[in-house]
Amino acid sequence: MTTTRPIAPHTQTVTSVRHYTDRLFSFRVTRPQSLRFRSGEFVMIGLMEDNNKPLLRAYSIASPSWDDELEFYSIKVKDGPLTSKLKNIKIGDELIVRPKPVGTLVLDALLPAKRIYLIATGTGFAPFASLIRDPDLYERYDEVILCHTCRDLAELDYSKELVNSLPTDPLIGEFIGDKLTYYPTTTRENSINMGRITKLLVDGTLSKDLNLPPLNPETDRLMVCGSIDLNNDIKKICDAAGMNEGSNSSPSHFVVEKAFVG
Ligand code: A2P
Numbered sequence: 001m002t003t004t005r006p007i008a009p010h011t012q013t014v015t016s017v018r019h020y021t022d023r024l025f026s027f028r029v030t031r032p033q034s035l036r037f038r039s040g041e042f043v044m045i046g047l048m049e050d051n052n053k054p055l056l057r058a059y060s061i062a063s064p065s066w067d068d069e070l071e072f073y074s075i076k077v078k079d080g081p082l083t084s085k086l087k088n089i090k091i092g093d094e095l096i097v098r099p100k101p102v103g104t105l106v107l108d109a110l111l112p113a114k115r116i117y118l119i120a121t122g123t124g125f126a127p128f129a130s131l132i133r134d135p136d137l138y139e140r141y142d143e144v145i146l147c148h149t150c151r152d153l154a155e156l157d158y159s160k161e162l163v164n165s166l167p168t169d170p171l172i173g174e175f176i177g178d179k180l181t182y183y184p185t186t187t188r189e190n191s192i193n194m195g196r197i198t199k200l201l202v203d204g205t206l207s208k209d210l211n212l213p214p215l216n217p218e219t220d221r222l223m224v225c226g227s228i229d230l231n232n233d234i235k236k237i238c239d240a241a242g243m244n245e246g247s248n249s250s251p252s253h254f255v256v257e258k259a260f261v262g
């Protein structure tokens with residue numbers, strides 16, 4: 001007689017939740033023992049629906065690969081099938097985490113260079129929250145320029161707090177030294193750096209503010225994570241600078257990935 005076994009649900013336990021705004025929150029869960037990943041990769045996570053089927057979406061892992069737990073950074077979409085439920089999770093709740101990491105925002109997809117730009121909008125910051133805590137990033141690059149564009153200042157809190165905590169972090173602080181530069185910008189609330197990062201790149205404001213030369217395929221690499229429009233706009237900027245898109249099998253000058261949205 002043959003029996004069918006239920007598919008292992010890969011359930012993990014929520015260990016902390018933090019809400020930043022009515023649109024953004026982060027949470028941490030226990031880490032599946034079998035999960036090995038490269039900083040910048042994503043996994044499928046989700047919840048069981050009432051009909052006992054898993055509802056899963058792609059989420060970038062925001063924690064570094066050396067962390068005992070997994071961290072995620074999420075938007076709350078009002079009628080989003082998953083996020084409208086996920087936003088209510090509490091410590092002790094169960095979350096499905098499929099331990100099969102994938103993604104293009106990995107250091108192996110880029111050729112060596114002097115400087116790397118990490119460009120995110122909104123929750124597109126998540127993979128970079130992992131990468132900026134990875135010693136390998138600072139071993140490969142002399143300068144890391146972290147750009148995060150959000151609508152208003154409150155939406156920058158997650159990245160701002162993380163960046164501020166890094167210099168004194170006992171595990172990663174010494175690797176970073178003075179290599180990491182944070183360039184936050186807002187588009188709908190006044191702040192020191194106003195405007196979309198695409199505009200600030202093209203009109204020379206970013207170079208002027210940070211005293212950087214124009215993009216150059218010899219010295220610069222880019223990783224980009226945001227909306228499809230942002231990714232396409234940056235691709236055009238990279239094309240114009242003579243840069244090519246890289247991949248795991250063919251490393252080059254820049255890589256892009258769509259941020260989780262629903
Ligand atoms: P804007 O306010 O001008 O739309 P969202 O919260 O909708 O995900 O957007 C996050 C941030 O990304 C916002 O500041 C938004 O600016 C910006 N943004 C959206 N599309 C683009 C794009 N194509 N290029 C650059 N920035 C973008």
